[in-house]
Amino acid sequence: MKDQLAARIFSEKDPMALAPELFRLQYGQNALYRAYVDALRVNPAQVNAPEQIPFLPIRFFKTHPVVCGEFEPEAIFESSGTTQTQNSRHLVKDTGIYTRSFMDAFRRFYGPVEGFVVLGLLPSYLERQHSSLVYMVQEMITRSGHPESGFYLYEHDKLADTLLALEARRQPVLLIGVTFALLDFAEAYRLNLRHTIVMETGGMKGRREEWTRSELHDFLMERLGVPAIHAEYGMTELLSQAYSKGGGLFQCPPWMKVMVRDENDPFDLSAASASGVINVIDLANIHSCAFIATDDIGRLQADGSFEVLGRLDHSALRGCSLMVS
Known part of the structure; x- marks a missing residue:
């Protein structure tokens, strides 16, 4: 059933x-x-x-x-946390449903992922196991089919060179990153990205909490030369994401x-x-x-x-x- x-x-x-x-x-x-x-x-x-x-x-x-019921999970997604906190654990019976959800949603808002080079700037997520975000971006990287697609930890020089080369080819790019990592990158490089979607996933890792989202997005837009900062709203406990194409307004798939x-x-x-x-x-x-009551x-x-x-x-x-x- x-x-x-x-x-x-x-x-x-x-x-x-x-x-x-x-x-x-x-x-x-x-x-x-x-x-x-x-x-x-x-x-x-x-x-x-x-x-x-x-x-x-x-x-x-x-x-x-x-x-x-009872089942052997195909994946266990786990939230980030500290030694003082207990992580959320989401036991996923069928990862195919998760893949269908995030691929169909992305296609609805942005078109086929095959049209993009997908660059993941997710250092804090890549350094731990069982991240649903890393699972999603890895699948998008694979399905994009572009040899330039891939993850970046702290190789900002290499990331900047890749973005400039792709920009010269007018290649559509999705740069998806944890917020603090995008901020670090934008502080080090001023670019003019006309063919790149910059998407933040949240996460300041305890840094610069005094910045509002509007201030953060204004800074990233000015430094990276993009007209808007996109965003993804998801969490370990969910298998679907909402997306914002700018202004902090999110829309959900059906x-x-x-x-x-x-x-x-x-x-x-x-x-x-x-x-x-x-x-x-x-x-x-x-x-x-x-049916989840969040803390947001x-x-x-x-x-x-x-x-x-x-x-x-x-x-x-x-x-x-x-x-x-």
Whole structure:
């Protein structure tokens, strides 16, 4: 049944219409999610719209396996962290669904990846294992089919030379990088990139937190000579990404939906067109949980696009009593 549903998620004209069906399926097969829904006294039979679905606090990925049934995962994606924090772990039953999700989404927003040379500037991610972002970019590099595509750690001289050579050929390039690494690169080099999309993935690694996103993007645009800084919104616990083509406004593919909830009432989703804490429906999360309450603060626009404004300092309400089980 899940295999049939997975195919429909990427082919239906309105995939979100499948959300209540997937909710009931996951309620029946995900013991952790079922316990959480029961603790909220929600009757699954009365859930008929995405807005009625309970969202699982994202921190459960740090403390429990969030899975439907039992399976041997094809991949385990793990978040970055420190020795003082516990990493999130996402057990992925079928990496083909992840690949389908990120490849289809990229194609919708940018066209076929084969049209780009893909350059990944992801030093902090490449230095650890089990990164979903590295998995995604590696697959994009492979599928691009260009010999120049590849990862860069700290070889800024080589990266600059490659970009200049590709620019001279008017070759479309996707330079996707963690934010602090793009900043370091832009401080060292002033370029005029007219055929390159510069895409940041977030992550300042504790550096220059006083910079707003607008200030950061203005600096990168001025130093790299691009008209906009693109961005990707994704996380270890999701198998789908939203994209921004500039201005910090993100759009989702049809099988992903962002809503915002009241910070003081995690079950109040009436904050449309206002700021609140982000809830994500990711239908590609078919074997884990498709309904995730994040720790990100955002603002929803009338057209369904959204901004990311920051993160919650703490989320006392989110775990309920299940956190101690």
